[in-house]
Amino acid sequence: MSENILMVLNLLCGVALFLYGMSSMGDGLKKVAGNKLELILYKLTNSPLKGFLLGTAVTAVIQSSSAACVMVVGFVNSGMMSVSQAIGVILGANIGTSITGWIICLSYLPNSGGFASFFSSATITAVVAIIGILLKMFAKKDTLIHLGTIMLGFAVLMTGMSTMSGAVSPLRSNPAFINIMTSLNNPVLGTLFGIAFAALLQSASAAVGVLQALATTGAIGFGAAFPMVLGIGVGASAPVLLAALGANKNGQRTSFLYLIVATIGMIMGLIGFYGLDTFFHFPFADMTMDPFEIAITNTAYRALTMTLMLPACGLLEKLIYRLIPEVQTDEEEKPEFDLLEDRFLSNPDVAYEQSMIVMNGMAKKARKNVDRSLMLIESYSSEGYKKVAELEQTLNKYEDKLGSYLMKLTSAGVSEEQGQVINKALQAISDFEKLSDYALNIADTAKMMHDAKLTFTLNAIDELTVVSTAVDEMVDITVSGFIENDVRNIKRVFPLKELIAMNCNEIKKRHVLRLRSGECHTQPGLALYDLLNDMLHIADHCASLALDIIKMDEKEFNLHRFLRRYQEETENEYSDLLHDYEVKYSIQL
Numbered sequence: 001m002s003e004n005i006l007m008v009l010n011l012l013c014g015v016a017l018f019l020y021g022m023s024s025m026g027d028g029l030k031k032v033a034g035n036k037l038e039l040i041l042y043k044l045t046n047s048p049l050k051g052f053l054l055g056t057a058v059t060a061v062i063q064s065s066s067a068a069c070v071m072v073v074g075f076v077n078s079g080m081m082s083v084s085q086a087i088g089v090i091l092g093a094n095i096g097t098s099i100t101g102w103i104i105c106l107s108y109l110p111n112s113g114g115f116a117s118f119f120s121s122a123t124i125t126a127v128v129a130i131i132g133i134l135l136k137m138f139a140k141k142d143t144l145i146h147l148g149t150i151m152l153g154f155a156v157l158m159t160g161m162s163t164m165s166g167a168v169s170p171l172r173s174n175p176a177f178i179n180i181m182t183s184l185n186n187p188v189l190g191t192l193f194g195i196a197f198a199a200l201l202q203s204a205s206a207a208v209g210v211l212q213a214l215a216t217t218g219a220i221g222f223g224a225a226f227p228m229v230l231g232i233g234v235g236a237s238a239p240v241l242l243a244a245l246g247a248n249k250n251g252q253r254t255s256f257l258y259l260i261v262a263t264i265g266m267i268m269g270l271i272g273f274y275g276l277d278t279f280f281h282f283p284f285a286d287m288t289m290d291p292f293e294i295a296i297t298n299t300a301y302r303a304l305t306m307t308l309m310l311p312a313c314g315l316l317e318k319l320i321y322r323l324i325p326e327v328q329t330d331e332e333e334k335p336e337f338d339l340l341e342d343r344f345l346s347n348p349d350v351a352y353e354q355s356m357i358v359m360n361g362m363a364k365k366a367r368k369n370v371d372r373s374l375m376l377i378e379s380y381s382s383e384g385y386k387k388v389a390e391l392e393q394t395l396n397k398y399e400d401k402l403g404s405y406l407m408k409l410t411s412a413g414v415s416e417e418q419g420q421v422i423n424k425a426l427q428a429i430s431d432f433e434k435l436s437d438y439a440l441n442i443a444d445t446a447k448m449m450h451d452a453k454l455t456f457t458l459n460a461i462d463e464l465t466v467v468s469t470a471v472d473e474m475v476d477i478t479v480s481g482f483i484e485n486d487v488r489n490i491k492r493v494f495p496l497k498e499l500i501a502m503n504c505n506e507i508k509k510r511h512v513l514r515l516r517s518g519e520c521h522t523q524p525g526l527a528l529y530d531l532l533n534d535m536l537h538i539a540d541h542c543a544s545l546a547l548d549i550i551k552m553d554e555k556e557f558n559l560h561r562f563l564r565r566y567q568e569e570t571e572n573e574y575s576d577l578l579h580d581y582e583v584k585y586s587i588q589l
Helices: 002-033 036-043 048-062 065-078 083-096 099-108 114-119 121-140 142-173 175-183 187-201 205-217 222-235 239-244 249-280 292-321 326-333 344-346 346-376 381-411 418-449 458-484 491-517 524-555 560-569 571-584
Strands: none
Touching: 002 142, 002 205, 002 344, 048 065, 048 083, 048 292, 065 083, 065 205, 065 239, 065 249, 083 249, 083 292, 099 142, 099 292, 114 205, 121 142, 142 205, 142 381, 187 205, 187 222, 187 249, 205 222, 205 292, 222 249, 222 292, 239 249, 249 292, 344 381, 346 381, 346 418, 346 458, 381 418, 418 524, 458 491, 458 524
C-alpha cells in the first residue's frame, strides 16, 4: 500500500512540475513577444483561413489551446473581435496545442552512450536549465531574462515528464493497471475517461503528457489511447467554459463554440475511425503505443478534424446563434464595426455613408447608457449595472475604431461638405464617449449605495428624480439633433443646461441644511454630490455637442460667446424656454 501511495505522489509531483513548466514557458514566450501575440490575434483574423493559421501558430507558442481561447473570449466580449472571426482561431488552437506532445517526446530520447549521449533528454534538460538560470541571474536585458524563464520552464517540464515516467514504470507488470487499460479499449469508456481526466487537469497538453508517460509502461494500446485522445479534446474545454461566466452573449457563444468544435471533432473521430475500421481492419489498431506514437495520433486527429471543419465556419456560426439566440436588446447594442471596412475607402462616398451609420449608432448607444445609469439610481440591479459597464466598453471601442477610420476617410478624397461633417463627427466622438464614462460613474455610485445598503432621504430622492429626468431629456434632444442635424431644435439644450445647473446648485445648498439638521448623513451626502456632478458633466458635454452642430451653421466656435449672443438675439425665446423648463422641472417642495 505504501508503495502505491508513493507512486501516486511521485506521479502527481511530476504532473505539478509539468504544468508549472508549461505555464512558465508560455508566460515567458508571451513576455518576449510583448502584446504582439494578442494584437496579431485580433487584427489579422478577417478570414477563417487567416484565423485558423494564426490560432495554430499562437497556440503553438503559448502551448495551451484553452489559454488562447480564453484570450479570444476576452476579445469577443470586449468587441475587439466578432464571433465569426473567433471560429477560425478556435479551430487552429485545437491543432496548435498538439505541439506540446512533440516537445515532451524530447524527454524520451534514448541515451545511447558515446557522442550520442550529448543529445539525450537528460543532457538537453541539464544544458537548458543551466543556461536558463544564468540568464535569469546575470542578464540585464528583459528579453534575455524572459528567454531564461522560457528555458527554465522547458527544463522543469522535461523534469516533470521524467518524474511521471519514473513514477509509473512499476505499472509495467501490474495486473490491475493492465486490466484497467484493457477495459479502456472500449471506445465509450476510453472517451469518457479522457474527458474526465482533461477536465480535472484543465489542460489538453497536460493530459496528453500523462498519457505519454503511461505509454512508457507498454500497457497502452491504440484501442485505449485513441478514444482517450478524443475525450481529452472535449475535457480541455472546461477552463474555456469558465471564461463564459460574467461574459456577454458573444463571449458566451465563443466559449461554447470551443466545446462544440471539440465535441464535433470527437464524434467525427469515433464514427470515422471505427466505421472505417469495421471494413478495412487497420493493422495499427492493435499495436502498443509509445510516447512518439501518442504525439503522432494526437496531432493527426486534431489536424484532420479541424481542417475538415474549416469550410463549415458559417454553419458553426449559425449553430451557435441558434443555441444562444439574439434578442432584440442584443441586436440593438451590437456594434456596427463590420461597416468600417478599409476596402470601402477606395470609394469615399460609400465609406462616408458607412461611417455615418456607425457614428449614429454610437450616439444612440451613448443615449441608452445614460438612460440605463439614471434608472439604477431609483431601481438598482446587478444585471442593469453589468449592461452599463459592457456598453461603456463598447463605446470605448467606437472611439478608437471610428476615430481611426474617419481619419483615414479624411485623406481618401471626400467632398468639402462631407469633410465638414467628418470634422463634426471627430469632435463628437469624444463627447459621446464621455457621456458613457459619466454614465458608468453614476452606475458605480448606485452600486456603492446598494452594496453599502445606503439610502437617500425622501426629499433627496425627489430632487434627484427631477434632475435626472431633465438630464435624460437633454441627452435625448442632443442625440436626436445630432442624428437629424436639427440646428433649431438642438438649441433647446442651452436653457435646459442652465436649468439643470441651477437645480444642482440648489440641491447642494439644501443638502448642507439637511446635514446640519441631522436629517442626512455624510456618506449618502457624498454620493449625492457625486451624482449631481456627473449629471452636470453630462449636461456640459451635451452643450458641447450642440455647439459643434450649430457652429457649422453659424460659424461660431466659442460656447460662452455663442450663449451670450444667442440669449441676446433670442431673449424672449430663450426666456420662454427657460421658464417652461423651470415649471416642468421644479424642485420646490
